[in-house]
Structure formats: C-alpha cells, structure tokens
C-alpha cells in the first residue's frame with residue numbers, strides 16, 4: 001500500500017505565535033521557558049494536523065526557533081567560537097543569528113543568505129581548517145520523544161552532511177570537503193542514538209543533489225555515505241528544488257533505503273528511475289507542490305503514479321515536493337476574516353493544511369479505486385477545472401499585449417552616453433551624487449495606522465493624510481541631511497511586493513498567508529492567479545506629492561517584473577516569462593504616468609533577479625533573456641532625459657554582470673557590504689559603463705557607518721568605474737531601521753561624498769588604496785558590527 005508523508009511543515013505558528021515569542025524574548029518581555037513553551041505548542045499543533053490528516057510518518061526535527069540550518073550547526077556542535085560567551089545554548093544560537101541575545105556578549109552575526117532559489121534565508125555555517133564537531137542531540141531527542149507519545153511512526157528529518165558543508169562558508173580558503181572525515185562520525189553517532197530511541201526511518205535532506213554539483217562534490221558523495229554507519233536505520237535520502245539529472249546515478253548508488261525526489265520542480269523520468277531503483281528501495285515522489293499554493297490536479301498525479309504504485313507497491317510513498325515551510329498554514333483562515341482575499345479564488349487554493357489533505361487523498365486514491373469516485377476527489381477535480389476555465393483568469397487582450405512584448409527586443413531611444421548627457425543637463429547633479437534606496441523607517445506608528453485603517457477604526461482620508469504627513473517628514477529629513485536625490489520613503493507600502501499585488505487586477509492578497517522569510521520576519525506573498533491588468537495608478541499620487549515638496553529631484557519607486565513575480569505565488573498554467581511580461585506591461589504604463597506627472601527619475605527594483613536564476617546552468621540563458629527583456633519592456637518607453645534607476649541586493653552579481661549590463665538602467669545601486677571586493681574585481685574585469693552606486697554601508701547595522709570604510713569603497717570603485725558614473729548610497733532600503741539610526745548614518749554618508757568631492761577627482765581616484773586592497777580594508781572595517789535588526793537583505797560579514 002502506498003504511504004504518505006511530508007518533508008516538513010511551517011513553523012512560525014498559525015497566528016505567527018513564534019514571531020511574537022521571539023521578539024518578546026529578545027526584548028526581555030518573554031522568558032526563555034515561555035518561548036520554549038510557545039515552540040512546544042506550535043510543534044504539537046503541527047503534529048496534530050498531520051496525524052488528523054492521516055500521515056503514515058510523522059515528521060519531526062523540522063521545527064526551528066530561528067532556522068533549520070542553524071539547528072544543524074547546533075546539533076553538530078558547530079557554532080562559531082565567538083558565541084560561546086554564554087552557556088545558554090538557545091542564546092548561543094541567537095548570538096549566531098543576530099549578534100545579540102539576552103545573555104552573552106554581542107558579536108557579529110553569521111552571514112544569512114537565500115536557501116537555494118527560495119525567498120527563505122538560512123544562517124551560513126562557518127568552517128575553519130581546525131574545526132571539530134561534537135554531537136548535541138538533546139533537543140532533537142526531546143522532540144522525538146514528545147512525538148513518540150502521539151505515534152510510533154516518527155520520522156526525524158536531518159540536513160545531510162554533504163549539503164551542510166556545501167552551504168557552509170570557509171575561511172582561509174579551507175576545502176570544506178576536508179572536514180568530512182571529522183563530520184561523518186558525528187552523523188553515525190546520531191544514527192545510533194536514533195535507532196536506540198526506536199526510530200526506523202530518518203529523512204536525510206541532500207537538496208544539493210538538485211544542483212549542477214562540481215565534480216569533486218559529486219564524487220565525494222559515495223565514499224562519504226559508505227563511511228556512514230546507519231546502525232540499522234532506514235534512510236530516506238531527500239533531494240528537492242529540481243531534477244536529479246546527472247546526480248541521479250550518484251543518488252542511486254548510495255547505501256540508503258529510499259529516495260525522495262521533487263516531481264514538481266523536477267522532471268526526472270519516473271519509469272526509468274523505478275527501473276534503476278533496485279528491488280528494495282523506497283521511492284518517495286513529491287508530486288504536490290511544497291512551494292506554490294494551487295490545488296493539486298490529483299487526476300494528473302494519479303495518472304503519473306498509478307503505474308509506479310503497481311510496480312513498487314508499498315515502496316511508493318507520496319509526498320509534497322519539499323518542506324511546506326514555503327507556504328502559509330491554512331486557507332480556512334482566509335474565508336471569514338477581513339475579506340482581503342478574492343472570494344472566487346479561495347476554492348483554488350491549498351496551503352499547508354490543504355496539502356496534507358490532498359496527500360492523504362492521493363494516497364487513498366492510489367490504494368483504493370473507490371476513492372476516485374468519492375466526493376472529495378470529485379470536488380478537487382471541479383476546482384481544477386473551474387480555475388482553468390475561469391474568465392477571471394483569462395483575458396485575451398492582456399495575453400496579446402504580453403505575447404507581442406515578448407516577441408520584441410526593447411531598448412531606449414538613445415544609447416546610455418547620450419542619455420546621460422541629457423540627464424545631466426536636466427539635473428545638474430554634483431559629482432558623487434548621494435541618494436537612498438527607497439524605504440525609510442516603517443515605524444510602529446505607520447504600521448498601527450495601517451492596521452487601524454484596515455480594521456475600519458479610521459476612515460480612508462485620515463489614513464491618507466497620515467501617509468502624506470509621513471512623506472513630508474521624510475522629504476524634510478532628507479533635505480536637512482543634504483541628500484542630492486530624494487525618495488518619498490514608501491510609508492504607504494506594507495511590503496514592496498504585496499502593495500502592488502493589492503492594486504493590480506489578476507492578483508489576490510491574503511489576510512493570514514504569512515510565510516517565514518528569516519527568523520521572526522515574515523512576508524505575505526500575493527497570489528498571481530490570472531492575466532494582470534493595471535486599472536489605476538499605483539504610486540503616482542505619492543510620488544507627485546513628494547516631488548511637489550522639494551526643489552531637489554525625487555525618485556519614483558517601483559518593484560520590477562521579476563521581483564513581483566518571484567516574491568509572489570505565481571500561476572503554474574503559463575510560463576513565468578508570460579507573467580513577467582504582463583507585469584512589465586502594467587509597470588510600463590505606470591512609468592509613463594509617473595513621467596507625465598513630472599517625475600524624471602524612476603527606480604525599478606529587481607532584488608530578486610539573482611534569486612530567480614535557475615539552479616541548473618542549462619536553464620539560465622533563457623531565463624536571463626526574458627528577465628532582462630521584460631525589465632526593458634517596462635522601462636524603455638521614457639524620454640532620454642528621464643533617468644531609470646534599478647536596485648539589487650543579495651550578492652553574487654558576478655555571474656549575472658552581463659545581464660545587469662543588458663538591463664541598461666541609467667543607474668544601478670547594489671549591495672556590496674559582503675562582497676565589495678568581489679563586485680569591484682568583477683567590474684575591473686568587465687567594465688560597467690552606466691551609472692552605479694555600490695552600497696557604501698551596511699544598512700543592517702544599527703551603528704553609524706565608519707567614514708573611512710565608506711570612503712574606501714568609493715575610492716576602490718573609482719578605480720574601476722568612471723567617476724562621473726559613481727553614485728553614493730546605502731546598500732539597501734532603510735525600512736527596518738529606526739530614525740535615530742538612519743539620520744546620523746546618512747549624514748555621515750553625505751559628509752564622505754562632500755569631502756571626496758572637495759578633494760577633487762584626481763585625489764579620489766588615485767590617492768586611496770587601489771581596487772582589491774581598498775575593498776579588503778572596507779571589509780575589515782565592516783566586520784565586528786552587531787546586529788540588533790537581523791534583516792538580511794544581503795549577507796553579513798564573517799571574518
């Protein structure tokens with residue numbers, strides 16, 4: 001009989017209880033026992049949901065107070081030495097994640113970066129040549145014991161040794177693979193303990209199997225797994241986020257008892273895989289999306305899996321493609337609340353709870369023919385048909401515009417050099433113009449104002465007036481600081497993606513659809529369900545008002561097509577590129593209206609451009625082609641003297657520099673705090689000809705940035721970028737900071753620009769350190785900061 005399990009469940013709590021618990025604990029308002037009891041209640045509620053849905057294995061070990069990779073570092077006794085200023089294990093973990101905890105000495109936080117191609121961030125393990133590991137299994141064993149009180153079918157999930165090391169970062173050029181001989185015995189020790197505790201199956205996650213692994217990593221898999229001692233446990237090796245492709249033979253050769261594959265993101269040939277599986281191994285097929293929220297076409301899954309079930313019998317497990325960490329809790333929370341969700345869309349949705357029900361139904365359908373005629377199966381099929389045929393989804397005129405846009409290569413009317421002349425004639429900006437990335441502090445007052453408006457406690461005009469007052473305050477502060485190019489501050493936005501989702505047709509938003517982004521921070525991705533139309537201006541009024549308040553230029557501020565797409569739940573019934581062009585079409589009109597309203601500088605943010613890069617090299621060129629062209633479609637209808645800016649955070653730009661160049665924005669502002677040297681080296685070998693503002697300070701530190709560090713970045717940049725093209729800005733938006741932090745930091749930044757200007761061009765480009773040496777100095781001066789706001793729009797420094 002086919003079985004059903006899931007690789008993992010959301011952990012922030014249905015009402016974001018963990019967020020409140022964590023933030024209360026960090027602020028000193030919640031005790032550690034209280035925090036741990038919140039965590040226990042969330043885990044138990046998650047388990048009860050799984051048991052009620054009839055899972056065959058209860059998944060345990062997927063919960064994390066902050067992050068599951070950080071949990072693995074705790075499990076392996078592999079936290080950085082600098083956090084051992086307290087004996088409290090939980091606080092050691094928070095010191096690693098945030099640089100601060102109620103006990104222990106503040107230190108610099110570990111680097112945080114994106115989990116594969118998702119919008120979730122993990123804490124990067126730090127490796128050194130002399131690293132040792134020591135098993136710290138108590139928390140996991142406690143969770144297992146608690147789960148075993150509910151069922152004896154408990155399946156712990158653990159991040160595998162290869163993925164753990166692959167995701168780590170090594171200092172001093174240490175070969176991370178050289179740590180395997182010290183790491184593997186710790187896993188063996190753990191397996192022994194799990195067996196002693198009555199465990200039969202362990203899910204060992206190795207999602208790196210979905211990457212184009214470098215040869216040495218691919219070749220290291222087999223000897224590593226052969227040297228593990230499993231102590232009689234059955235291991236389900238789990239790969240997700242893509243096909244196994246050239247790693248398939250590696251995965252099949254490992255001495256494990258089962259293999260989980262992602263059959264939503266991946267396209268492995270199931271028939272061929274079954275033939276190679278051998279006579280004993282289990283195949284777990286992730287046929288239900290763990291990343292998206294559309295109801296699953298169970299008939300299609302049945303057609304795919306029935307022949308496999310016939311061949312494998314009880315060696316077929318059905319599952320979600322990956323952990324449900326990436327989807328919200330329960331669609332039922334949307335039905336009876338403030339009515340934000342488009343009602344017609346509700347039956348089309350499956351959040352984590354509904355995915356449990358789908359998996360259970362699919363298993364039953366594969367096991368018992370009668371299930372295929374039951375009401376639940378039929379209803380599911382009706383929802384799929386209804387969605388595919390809905391007039392809300394399909395708008396032929398919109399499709400036509402997007403298809404036409406996709407069939408052309410878009411470009412500005414003049415090349416950059418000529419545009420730059422027109423723009424300089426218009427704006428007369430000084431050398432090294434100063435600006436910011438867009439958002440200013442989202443204070444508790446702004447969030448509460450929005451909440452009161454949503455709850456109907458204040459009327460629209462009071463809300464509106466409140467926002468205008470915020471914008472005016474923001475403009476006055478920027479003038480006072482002496483910035484050259486201003487922004488309106490984004491006070492009206494709950495989020496840079498959700499805000500646009502609320503205003504565009506074809507996109508729904510939720511009331512409770514929270515998904516963890518990192519630690520206690522969450523986002524509510526909008527749901528792109530149909531062809532997208534812009535029926536109203538989205539930002540024009542705020543930008544026009546802001547511009548009316550100052551003599552200085554005020555940038556319009558939009559989120560770009562790729563980021564709107566990537567940070568939403570996107571439709572799965574057409575290629576991403578089509579959706580991107582539809583979003584771009586809406587933005588193109590918005591940009592035209594901004595321009596008509598006299599806004600002569602418009603920023604179109606694309607921080608997710610790098611994140612959306614396909615994991616497999618073979619798919620990258622196609623992606624970059626439509627991603628760049630959709631950006632250009634959105635931004636190229638403007639006059640030559642209108643200056644288009646873009647902004648990107650999340651490092652590793654070097655592999656997409658040609659695409660960044662092809663976007664042909666007049667100015668790009670980039671995150672550089674972690675990788676100033678990498679970016680500048682990249683620019684040295686591949687000169688960038690348009691305007692560029694390498695972020696001169698890390699907005700994630702509450703401290704006033706060091707002026708010499710900022711100057712160093714600018715001097716180093718001046719060595720590889722023509723000075724007239726160089727801008728001065730922080731490296732990301734300031735929404736998570738406080739005004740008390742923002743004002744002195746920006747004043748210091750403006751001061752640096754003014755000093756360098758006064759020193760003159762030659763001094764700037766030649767007096768400082770050159771290229772790499774300067775950026776090394778920059779890096780050194782950045783480390784050692786503390787982090788009371790762990791917003792990781794970019795990674796942080798590790799020594």
Ligand SMILES: CN1c2c(nc(N)[nH]c2=O)NC[C@@H]1CNc1ccc(C(=O)N[C@@H](CCC(=O)N[C@@H](CCC(=O)N[C@@H](CCC(=O)O)C(=O)O)C(=O)O)C(=O)O)cc1
Pocket residue numbers: 119444447448450451493494495496497498517520521522523524567607736791792793
């Ligand atoms: C740049 N980043 C973003 C990503 N993805 C996005 N979709 N958006 C991004 O900006 N990915 C990469 C990074 C991730 N970085 C962050 C940074 C900060 C947050 C964050 O602070 N999230 C907030 C929620 C923001 C929000 O939606 N606010 C709403 C609702 C606020 C709220 O919770 N209100 C309270 C009541 C008000 C109060 O008392 O404060 C409530 O409803 O209970 C709004 O402003 O209206 C968070 O709290 O987690 C996320 C990702």
Ligand SMILES: N[C@@H](CCS)C(=O)O
Pocket residue numbers: 437438439440496557605607647649732733734735793
């Ligand atoms: N304009 C946005 C970009 C964040 S990546 C902001 O400033 O918050």
Ligand SMILES: [Zn+2]
Pocket residue numbers: 437607647648649731732733793
């Ligand atoms: Zn950013």
